[in-house]
Amino acid sequence: MQFTLIDRILELEPGQKIVAIKNLTLAEEYLAEHFPGFPVLPGVLMLEAMSQAAAWLIRVTEDYAHSVVVLKSVKAVKYGSFVTPGHQLRIEAQVARHTESETELRAKGTTDGVAAVSGRITMERYNLRDREPALQGADRDIVAFYKKQFPLLAIDWLRKTKQAVEIADPVGSGAIA
Template identity: 35%
Template sequence: MNTMDIHEILKYLPHRYPLLLVDKVLSIETGKSIVAVKSVSINEPFFQGHFPHHPVMPGVLIVEAMAQAAALLTLKSGGESNKEDTVYYFVGIDNVRFKKPVMPGDQLILKVSIDREIKGLWKYSARAEVDDQLVTEAKLMCTARSV
């Protein structure tokens, strides 16, 4: 098992503020699964408008955080050899379910596993949890492209 701090994450993901949504990797089993963390702060720019009277993390950003964890898993698993020139794109998102709102102060635990890879199309099962409770789950499909 491996871990990654923010400095190593920045070497793999092209995302930067305000769209970098993975703060740390707690564990990674190459070719299989990853557990990562997104610490949700009231200082996130999206809370200014979503919603000022009741701040809730937008569901699309939770899904994006899961996708970023999936990209880290794939890159660390040797899915693409030239990580600096590779961008991951969503191809599909299926069976998304939002079970509970994510609020400022929550620590979002992102759990992603590889279901399969066929001809450059990666399929994942992803879930996000707060305090060991499921908040979001989805099936993700991504592909890598050199830029």
């Protein structure tokens, strides 16, 4: 089962940082079991939200050079406040180190200005074709999917930055005006 845990990208500085939000609602399936009578966003999904935000930062920074951007490791995780339905998890991630195949970031999530989660995450990136040449077409399809999804998540940021409009609308159709 896959969860999309980023509802909006508010800020993005390629190669530097990203700010994104997850709006938690009672409609989230996993809340029925976590916890009965006191629904809260599970800690592992807070980490997943941080890794999804980091993946978007990496994709945009590298102009979608890699089809796969995945969480490799998590260190120094600390949990604070619960995130309950009706509240937002605000995720901020900053690049600490960027190499050819990995990016380490300092990430945190807050709700109503109070720390909910923080830690250091390492993201790994690669193309499927590098592991199996026959998957080159899959790389193209995956990248196309993310390029199509990005403007929907980053519409506010896109409206603020000309560079971002060029990323989302490379042919200049004016769709992001």
